[in-house]
């Protein structure tokens with residue numbers, strides 16, 4: 001059985017909702033029928049009796065009901081269902097943010113009858129209690145994990161229901177068409193009103209267009225939402241590790257004047273403007289007898305194969321060599337987008353820039369990792385090459401592969417439906433097709449949901465969310 005699988009809606013669940021470690025404040029979240037009664041057993045208000053009024057904060061002491069020991073001073077915020085995150089009676093305790101205190105507060109809450117929440121269980125309850133649909137629940141996770149401004153903007157707009165609204169519109173149009181086909185089934189074909197028939201064709205076309213736009217938006221926005229992986233490749237000593245260090249602003253990779261310094265892949269997270277990128281620093285490519293270096297080169301080539309794009313790094317302090325040309329040629333043959341970077345611009349190039357440009361159709365970016373020159377150009381070229389056009393903040397964005405997959409399946413069925421209709425196929429067959437598309441679109445928003453699908457989605461959440 002899936003260890004994260006859902007265990008019923010009637011129990012009181014509790015979790016620390018803030019990250020582990022030391023902090024000024026940490027939040028313990030508790031939700032479920034009877035949770036207000038539980039609060040009255042573990043919380044003694046400084047002023048007044050009973051639990052705080054819903055929507056208000058109250059200062060008090062947290063007491064372990066089993067030992068009667070006071071374990072923390074905290075602020076309690078009470079929320080009354082259905083007007084709460086989960087849709088149930090719930091409360092939050094703003095405690096002191098140390099691990100010992102927190103575990104004592106959790107002990108008190110669990111001692112009073114709550115059980116530890118599973119990953120994403122609060123949001124799952126919000127979904128089950130119709131506080132949000134599935135795109136909104138996924139947006140919660142996307143917002144927490146957003147690796148870029150685009151990702152967080154898209155998640156926030158989906159949390160407000162932008163994507164769900166659009167998918168529901170398309171689904172409704174499909175439902176209306178399905179109803180029309182079903183109603184028309186009872187009549188002979190020559191009774192079909194030609195105006196209505198044209199309208200149905202238009203509807204199918206608008207669903208097709210709407211679905212295609214959402215899918216294209218996902219594909220175009222994906223690099224900016226999920227980020228890209230870029231491998232630095234080039235000959236030994238070209239300045240790859242220095243480039244990584246300069247890009248990340250940290251001394252992640254060892255840099256020495258000895259060719260063949262880097263062996264393992266070293267990675268670092270950077271941002272090229274709106275584009276989040278994971279950069280892989282790799283071993284310099286050259287023939288070697290040293291088994292360790294040979295393994296490094298193998299790893300470098302594997303890193304390059306697995307990356308979304310390449311930055312070819314060539315040493316600008318020496319004349320071009322055969323190896324440089326081979327690397328550039330091989331990179332071009334890989335078909336991956338490749339940016340061509342010439343390093344050590346501060347040393348003055350011993351050959352004309354035209355020679356570099358002639359090496360390849362790739363227009364080189366001249367950089368100096370010592371002085372930091374050329375990095376703005378490197379960044380803007382990387383955005384265009386590896387990302388494309390960043391999504392605008394008003395765009396409705398599909399943000400995950402599950403949603404895209406369902407929309408793509410719906411699109412395939414809508415296309416098939418249109419074809420059947422044009423070919424004059426049996427109306428009941430067309431209606432069945434449409435019903436299938438309606439059902440799959442329903443999966444996107446969670447109108448039609450299966451437990452195993454929900455298990456998969458919510459198991460990706462952290463505990464306390």
Ligand SMILES: Nc1nc2c(ncn2[C@@H]2O[C@H](COP(=O)(O)OP(=O)(O)OP(=O)(O)O)[C@@H](O)[C@H]2O)c(=O)[nH]1
Pocket residue numbers: 235236237238239240241242243254255256257258259260261262263282283284285343344345346347367368369370371
């Ligand atoms: N002047 C100058 N020196 C640089 C620059 N970038 C790198 N170097 C020097 O070039 C040498 C090699 O730099 P690395 O960054 O280790 O080169 P690498 O491509 O990672 O080398 P391997 O790991 O051996 O393949 C070091 O001595 C660096 O200090 C630069 O922009 N300007």
Ligand SMILES: [Mg+2]
Pocket residue numbers: 240241242253254255261262281282283284
């Ligand atoms: Mg290196």
